[in-house]
Amino acid sequence: MNTEHHFDAVIIGSGLGGLVCANILSKEGLEVPVLEKNEQIGGYLQSLKSYGITFDSAMHYVCGLDKGQILCQLFQYLGIMERLELERMDSNGFDAVMFGNDEVQYAYGIGYENFMKQMLRHFPEEENAIRTYCSDIKKICNDYSLFYINMENIYSNDSPFHQSAKVYFDKLTSNTKLRAVLAGTNLLYAGMSSKTPLFVHALVMNHYIESAWKCFQSSDQIAKLLAKNIKADGGAVHRKQEVISINVENGEAKYVTTKNGEQYFAKHFISNIAPEKRLELTNTETFRPAFRNRIKSLENSEAAFMLYIVFKPDTIKYSNRNYYYFDNTKVWDCMNYAEQSWPYTYALFQSIPKNESEYTESKFQKLTAKK
Numbered sequence: 001m002n003t004e005h006h007f008d009a010v011i012i013g014s015g016l017g018g019l020v021c022a023n024i025l026s027k028e029g030l031e032v033p034v035l036e037k038n039e040q041i042g043g044y045l046q047s048l049k050s051y052g053i054t055f056d057s058a059m060h061y062v063c064g065l066d067k068g069q070i071l072c073q074l075f076q077y078l079g080i081m082e083r084l085e086l087e088r089m090d091s092n093g094f095d096a097v098m099f100g101n102d103e104v105q106y107a108y109g110i111g112y113e114n115f116m117k118q119m120l121r122h123f124p125e126e127e128n129a130i131r132t133y134c135s136d137i138k139k140i141c142n143d144y145s146l147f148y149i150n151m152e153n154i155y156s157n158d159s160p161f162h163q164s165a166k167v168y169f170d171k172l173t174s175n176t177k178l179r180a181v182l183a184g185t186n187l188l189y190a191g192m193s194s195k196t197p198l199f200v201h202a203l204v205m206n207h208y209i210e211s212a213w214k215c216f217q218s219s220d221q222i223a224k225l226l227a228k229n230i231k232a233d234g235g236a237v238h239r240k241q242e243v244i245s246i247n248v249e250n251g252e253a254k255y256v257t258t259k260n261g262e263q264y265f266a267k268h269f270i271s272n273i274a275p276e277k278r279l280e281l282t283n284t285e286t287f288r289p290a291f292r293n294r295i296k297s298l299e300n301s302e303a304a305f306m307l308y309i310v311f312k313p314d315t316i317k318y319s320n321r322n323y324y325y326f327d328n329t330k331v332w333d334c335m336n337y338a339e340q341s342w343p344y345t346y347a348l349f350q351s352i353p354k355n356e357s358e359y360t361e362s363k364f365q366k367l368t369a370k371k
């Protein structure tokens with residue numbers, strides 16, 4: 001028998017977006033359940049355990065958490081900032097890009113001045129290009145008003161939407177190594193020379209240059225704290241509740257049905273799942289075929305292959321930075337590798353040691369993979 005529930009708003013999917021949204025609404029007094037299809041909440045904030053070690057499934061470093069920065073402000077508003085267990089990453093190199101036999105670690109510093117200082121150590125003759133790069137990245141993020149939640153002049157400058165990141169670097173400098181170093185973390189956004197727009201690169205880089213942090217144990221602490229808040233404010237996060245349909249009457253969504261037959265009625269429905277999956281949940285004519293086809297035809301970005309490694313105790317010294325390795329300076333389109341050269345590139349993230357030991361227990365390696 002179906003069970004009916006009635007709410008102010010229903011949120012589909014308990015990823016970071018869904019949990020933050022439910023937090024804000026429940027803080028404002030709305031009764032909001034989050035429906036999650038999986039056993040564990042959090043989407044890409046989920047953790048996994050092997051040999052007693054907890055690994056992040058995806059989110060291995062977080063940014064914008066220094067005082068006054070955007071995520072810090074949001075997490076303070078939500079009341080979780082003080083409760084998060086974090087470690088600030090190495091100020092002189094939270095990320096380091098490395099190439100083949102070149103033993104240099106090309107490190108990214110936290111803060112723009114320090115970022116420039118670290119770059120100038122290796123590229124003193126490129127001061128102009130490095131300064132231009134930093135000022136362009138900051139400008140793009142300031143123009144992209146949603147980044148700083150400034151609702152004036154949204155998209156006041158749309159050129160970075162149309163400009164390719166790869167073409168930008170080609171114009172910035174003729175120094176191929178500097179180009180490769182600056183674009184060397186493009187695994188983070190599945191960088192493709194023919195497709196990745198400059199603003200995607202800028203948003204990701206700016207965020208981390210502002211400040212980079214790791215979570216102790218796992219980033220699932222963010223999901224757990226947000227879920228606690230939702231419950232404290234009268235909401236709920238329901239696991240194993242896969243939404244299988246959004247039911248529409250007279251052009252308005254009335255209720256969702258879950259796989260186990262429950263019905264959730266609400267005034268508002270907020271989907272925090274992939275847009276094409278969300279469209280599959282309803283056959284309403286409110287969405288025109290042209291819109292459906294456009295969303296359906298959007299290409300997904302490449303997937304990554306992950307390797308989780310547990311070390312023997314006291315063997316590998318902990319380093320509070322991430323590594324991005326490439327065989328050579330061809331850093332774009334890494335998904336188009338030849339089988340025999342795999343892994344041509346990888347990124348490496350270490351877990352924070354327990355009990356302040358100088359040795360790490362594990363690492364999390366992310367390799368490129370074909371679709």
Ligand SMILES: Cc1cc2nc3c(=O)[nH]c(=O)nc-3n(C[C@H](O)[C@H](O)[C@H](O)COP(=O)(O)OP(=O)(O)OC[C@H]3O[C@@H](n4cnc5c(N)ncnc54)[C@H](O)[C@@H]3O)c2cc1C
Pocket residue numbers: 012013014015016017018035036037038041042043044045057058059060061062063241242243244272273274277304
């Ligand atoms: C490999 C990888 C590494 C990353 N590393 C970082 C990083 O280091 N730092 C960083 O800041 N970001 C990182 N990201 C990005 C970040 O993890 C994601 O952008 C963010 O977590 C996405 O949150 P979300 O709420 O949009 O969606 P998701 O996390 O995808 O959540 C969607 C949720 O909806 C649920 N769902 C789907 N369909 C249904 C349904 N029908 N009914 C009910 N529930 C449903 C899913 O189970 C899932 O829990 C990484 C991403 C990946 C993939």
